[in-house]
Amino acid sequence: MKLIVSIMLAYVSVVVTPAFAQGYGTLAGEVTDVAGAPLAHATIQLEGYNIGSAASEAGKFTLTKVPEGLQKVHVSAVGFQDRVKEISVKAGQKQHLVIQLKEKVDELKQVVVTATRMEQHIKDVPIPVNVISAEQIQRMGSVRLNEVLAEQTGLQIISDHGTGLQIQGLSADYVLILVDGEPVIGRTTGVLDLTRLAVGNIERVEVIKGPASSLYGSEAMAGVVNIITKKSIAPFSSTARARYSSFQTLNTSADIRLNKGSLGFYLFADRLSSDGYDLTPGEVGRTAPPFTSYTLNPKVSYSFSSRLKAKVSARWYTEDQENLYGVSDSDVERIIFEKANRQDWSLMPTLEYTFGSNSKLTLENYTSRYKTDSDMRYTDDASVYDESYFNQLFNRSQFQLDVPFKKHHISTLGAGYTLEEVEATRYDDQNQFKTTFVFGQHQWSPGSRLNIVAGARYDHHNAYASRFSPKLSAKYEVLPWLAVQASAGGGYKAPDFRQLLLNFTNAVAGYSVFGSRLANEGVERLEQEGQIARILIDPATIGEIKAENSMAYNMGLHISALKNILDVNLNAYRNNIHDLIQTLPIATKVNGQSVYSYVNVSKVVTQGVEVQADYKPLHNLTLSLGYQFLDAKDVEVKEKLENGEVYKRDPATGEVMHVKPADYGGLFNRSRHSGNVKIFYDNQQYDFNLSLRGLYRGRFGTGDVNGNQILDVDQEYADGYFTWNITAAKKLLKQLTLEAGVNNLFAVKNIYEPSLSGRVCFAGLILHMGSN
Amino acid sequence: MTTYMKKYYPLCLMLLSLAVMTSCDDDDEVTPEAVVEVETVSDLDASGTHYAFYDLEGNTEVPYTDSASTEWDIAFKGTSVLINGGSSGPGTGAAQVVDGIFAEIEEAPETGYVTDAAGAPAIVASSDKSWYHYTGTEANVAQHAILPIAGKLIVLKTANGNYAKVEILSYYKGNPNTTTEEFVSLSTRPTSKVYTFQYAVQPNGSREFLD
Numbered sequence: 001m002k003l004i005v006s007i008m009l010a011y012v013s014v015v016v017t018p019a020f021a022q023g024y025g026t027l028a029g030e031v032t033d034v035a036g037a038p039l040a041h042a043t044i045q046l047e048g049y050n051i052g053s054a055a056s057e058a059g060k061f062t063l064t065k066v067p068e069g070l071q072k073v074h075v076s077a078v079g080f081q082d083r084v085k086e087i088s089v090k091a092g093q094k095q096h097l098v099i100q101l102k103e104k105v106d107e108l109k110q111v112v113v114t115a116t117r118m119e120q121h122i123k124d125v126p127i128p129v130n131v132i133s134a135e136q137i138q139r140m141g142s143v144r145l146n147e148v149l150a151e152q153t154g155l156q157i158i159s160d161h162g163t164g165l166q167i168q169g170l171s172a173d174y175v176l177i178l179v180d181g182e183p184v185i186g187r188t189t190g191v192l193d194l195t196r197l198a199v200g201n202i203e204r205v206e207v208i209k210g211p212a213s214s215l216y217g218s219e220a221m222a223g224v225v226n227i228i229t230k231k232s233i234a235p236f237s238s239t240a241r242a243r244y245s246s247f248q249t250l251n252t253s254a255d256i257r258l259n260k261g262s263l264g265f266y267l268f269a270d271r272l273s274s275d276g277y278d279l280t281p282g283e284v285g286r287t288a289p290p291f292t293s294y295t296l297n298p299k300v301s302y303s304f305s306s307r308l309k310a311k312v313s314a315r316w317y318t319e320d321q322e323n324l325y326g327v328s329d330s331d332v333e334r335i336i337f338e339k340a341n342r343q344d345w346s347l348m349p350t351l352e353y354t355f356g357s358n359s360k361l362t363l364e365n366y367t368s369r370y371k372t373d374s375d376m377r378y379t380d381d382a383s384v385y386d387e388s389y390f391n392q393l394f395n396r397s398q399f400q401l402d403v404p405f406k407k408h409h410i411s412t413l414g415a416g417y418t419l420e421e422v423e424a425t426r427y428d429d430q431n432q433f434k435t436t437f438v439f440g441q442h443q444w445s446p447g448s449r450l451n452i453v454a455g456a457r458y459d460h461h462n463a464y465a466s467r468f469s470p471k472l473s474a475k476y477e478v479l480p481w482l483a484v485q486a487s488a489g490g491g492y493k494a495p496d497f498r499q500l501l502l503n504f505t506n507a508v509a510g511y512s513v514f515g516s517r518l519a520n521e522g523v524e525r526l527e528q529e530g531q532i533a534r535i536l537i538d539p540a541t542i543g544e545i546k547a548e549n550s551m552a553y554n555m556g557l558h559i560s561a562l563k564n565i566l567d568v569n570l571n572a573y574r575n576n577i578h579d580l581i582q583t584l585p586i587a588t589k590v591n592g593q594s595v596y597s598y599v600n601v602s603k604v605v606t607q608g609v610e611v612q613a614d615y616k617p618l619h620n621l622t623l624s625l626g627y628q629f630l631d632a633k634d635v636e637v638k639e640k641l642e643n644g645e646v647y648k649r650d651p652a653t654g655e656v657m658h659v660k661p662a663d664y665g666g667l668f669n670r671s672r673h674s675g676n677v678k679i680f681y682d683n684q685q686y687d688f689n690l691s692l693r694g695l696y697r698g699r700f701g702t703g704d705v706n707g708n709q710i711l712d713v714d715q716e717y718a719d720g721y722f723t724w725n726i727t728a729a730k731k732l733l734k735q736l737t738l739e740a741g742v743n744n745l746f747a748v749k750n751i752y753e754p755s756l757s758g759r760v761c762f763a764g765l766i767l768h769m770g771s772n
Numbered sequence: 773m774t775t776y777m778k779k780y781y782p783l784c785l786m787l788l789s790l791a792v793m794t795s796c797d798d799d800d801e802v803t804p805e806a807v808v809e810v811e812t813v814s815d816l817d818a819s820g821t822h823y824a825f826y827d828l829e830g831n832t833e834v835p836y837t838d839s840a841s842t843e844w845d846i847a848f849k850g851t852s853v854l855i856n857g858g859s860s861g862p863g864t865g866a867a868q869v870v871d872g873i874f875a876e877i878e879e880a881p882e883t884g885y886v887t888d889a890a891g892a893p894a895i896v897a898s899s900d901k902s903w904y905h906y907t908g909t910e911a912n913v914a915q916h917a918i919l920p921i922a923g924k925l926i927v928l929k930t931a932n933g934n935y936a937k938v939e940i941l942s943y944y945k946g947n948p949n950t951t952t953e954e955f956v957s958l959s960t961r962p963t964s965k966v967y968t969f970q971y972a973v974q975p976n977g978s979r980e981f982l983d
Contacts, residue, residue, distance in 0.1 A: 533889055533890065533891040533892030534889060534892040585896075585898070585901060588891070588892045588896065589891060590890060590891030590892070591891055593898070594896070594898055594901065645871055645923075646923070647871070647872075647873060647922040647923025648922045648923075649920070649922035651949055651950045651951040652949045652951065654941050654942070654947060656873050656874065656922050656923060656939075657873070658873065702912045703910045703912045703913060704905070704910075704913070705912060705913045705951065706922060707905065707919055707920060707921045707922035707923075708921065708922045708923065709900070709905065709921070715912070715951070716912065718912075752912075
């Protein structure tokens with residue numbers, strides 16, 4: 001290589017033809033990426049002259065015989081945006097310059113990490129990954145993760161015990177949410193509330209639909225959302241943002257990114273407060289209660305050498321909220337005031353070592369705690385209505401070894417140990433879960449057009465049956481503009497704490513609920529106390545509960561047509577889900593009430609097609625369309641329907657009839673049709689950008705009205721709706737940007753989706769300093 | 773006449789044989805098997821402190837003072853249902869919940885009957901566990917309402933051991949349409965714990981319910 005460079009330099013010096021008599025200077029410099037890493041083989045060219053060079057392995061270059069005066073240096077590198085730097089060249093002097101190049105926002109060059117647990121170009125991964133960049137997030141004007149995900153094709157935000165995410169017709173319980181590859185913990189009835197996650201520290205969000213338990217274990221059944229946070233940047237960068245919006249919502253956030261030599265530092269801080277809103281003014285309490293929350297995210301990285309790197313990142317989040325509830329206490333309406341707090345923190349030290357053979361070893365420990373406290377009191381006499389807490393600890397230690405060999409192969413081996421502890425009202429003592437796991441993956445790319453990844457993971461758990469989760473994916477580039485891909489894989493979700501450990505007797509109603517681990521001894525105890533009237537299911541048989549699991553198939557194609565102006569992705573999927581856990585009465589008590597426990601019973605099939613088309617008729621204009629067709633059905637209900645065993649009652653006449661199989665609308669809260677349309681426009685002349693996004697959610701089932709507990713008549717659906725969001729940003733000064741927008745422009749409301757608060761207007765300022 | 777008969781003899785024979793065949797079919801249908809009558813009981817008040825006892829075979833309400841007798845077959849109080857047998861009474865009654873449409877249930881199951889036990893009635897008084905669904909705070913239906921589940925029938929043995937099928941139609945006075953504004957609003961909703969149900973008893977002891 002050096003030889004080539006010197007030949008080129010020799011060539012340059014020979015052909016240089018001085019235009020007229022004048023002085024010459026020398027330019028020496030370095031080309032790096034935004035993180036300060038050298039870019040080997042970058043091209044450097046002096047505008048208007050036949051003077052140029054290629055950077056060395058270390059990113060260094062020297063241009064000699066540069067005419068004095070103001071000169072423009074053009075720098076380019078594959079995968080990076082071109083850059084022009086002006087410099088005043090002085091005769092007889094050698095000047096130094098450092099030129100940083102930004103990575104090109106070219107989708108095919110996009111690096112992703114979630115699909116294979118290692119950084120790879122998106123086109124080299126045989127699994128479809130949706131990437132949402134920081135730039136896109138900023139252009140949407142989003143503040144919290146739920147707003148970002150709500151606008152993506154095939155992702156449906158559902159508000160039920162928090163704002164969760166439905167993927168491929170599977171509810172939020174089955175979606176794994178990661179930050180830098182490790183899970184966010186703390187779910188309420190299975191839902192991980194996405195409003196806990198600020199977006200200001202996000203570099204990009206990667207979304208994989210379909211199971212990925214072969215790499216990530218439990219919960220990665222419907223899909224994985226991985227938030228990649230920002231890194232330090234050389235030498236310095238800082239962004240501050242303040243935004244005010246409807247419902248007295250104020251968001252302030254700031255970050256600092258520093259990098260000096262081998263030391264990197266990043267700090268993100270965010271505060272969000274709101275008065276909330278009320279969609280049911282007639283009732284006590286607000287639909288969304290007032291809250292104040294804080295997020296802190298510091299990170300430090302240090303390179304001991306080019307081979308050994310260490311990182312430590314931490315996160316802390318706290319949120320206080322207050323609300324009122326009405327309860328009727330022996331026919332007297334009383335009001336309860338609730339003060340609640342939830343917090344989480346995490347700490348993740350990582351050590352990375354790259355061997356001479358380019359094999360990479362990563363050692364990591366991740367600790368996270370999630371805690372909630374709620375205090376509910378009657379407003380009239382301040383007596384306690386309910387006090388409850390939930391305290392969860394998660395610790396995972398793991399290693400991962402990536403070994404590339406023979407050019408076309410990369411093998412990955414990982415193993416680890418997870419310890420979870422939970423203490424809560426309604427649970428006995430302190431409970432521990434231990435999981436030991438091992439996973440392996442092999443990537444093989446024979447030729448440049450075919451790419452195959454096979455992997456599997458084994459999880460051994462102390463509280464439920466062990467799981468083996470395989471996955472096989474392949475992608476083939478049929479033509480330069482057409483690629484097809486297919487995958488088959490297993491997913492699973494571990495039984496959650498309440499399904500295993502709940503020990504609860506309702507003091508007022510008198511029923512009892514036992515987690516599967518406690519069912520046997522719970523029923524035995526009640527029997528000794530003479531409280532059991534009849535046993536319906538032998539509790540000894542339900543001790544060993546199985547994880548809910550699935551087998552899924554995905555097939556898709558990617559078309560890049562009209563010289564990359566049109567980009568179309570099509571994906572068809574099917575998830576066969578088994579052993580879904582439900583509550584069933586296992587015994588009746590002498591007080592007439594039941595004893596419930598958790599049992600593996602139902603089977604569900606979800607299948608659908610997803611299409612995403614992006615069209616860029618101009619370099620500064622993007623139009624995109626997304627659509628999902630979804631069919632999600634309970635297999636048992638389907639069989640009953642086919643056997644004529646499902647009935648409905650006409651509420652007006654009382655007549656009972658058979659339900660026809662064709663009338664079955666599938667699972668509640670799923671939209672058969674959903675989609676979006678988006679326009680993004682950039683104006684470089686006046687330095688502003690605009691975006692308009694329309695989001696459609698087709699009609700969805702809300703609950704039974706005709707006495708058969710399934711979705712089968714029109715009155716059981718909520719109407720579909722379209723919401724429109726518009727955002728604009730204008731650069732006022734080099735460092736100052738004004739942003740403003742309206743979410744839900746036409747103030748659409750739907751009583752079945754409480755997150756539709758009506759029209760939300762916002763305006764804010766973004767101050768940016770340092771390098772980009 | 774004779775000539776007439778002679779002339780048309782073959783045709784008459786055919787008609788005659790047809791008549792015989794038809795009457796044979798009729799004989800098949802009118803076997804001494806059961807014809808059960810479907811009765812509807814409207815607005816049986818089960819809101820009192822005592823159970824409302826009902827004699828299905830006599831189609832009449834029985835005073836609670838006769839609760840220790842075999843006069844009654846089924847009793848209601850709130851959402852609770854008792855069957856005259858086991859811990860509930862001296863009869864031989866037992867029951868089970870069967871899926872189906874009332875008119876299509878042609879035969880009572882042979883097995884599966886449960887006798888009331890102390891605290892464990894054959895018909896469980898719990899939402900979705902036997903004949904009704906409690907709507908709670910569900911958004912799209914009348915809230916806090918007890919609605920009979922479509923296709924859930926009670927098949928029982930009466931106090932005297934005959935088979936009966938019962939379908940509870942309403943838990944509210946006047947068997948109202950449960951989707952009207954009047955029903956949805958708790959302030960105008962008709963009185964609860966008032967039963968309307970239809971039933972049929974096979975008095976001959978067989979399990980058939982043909983009508």
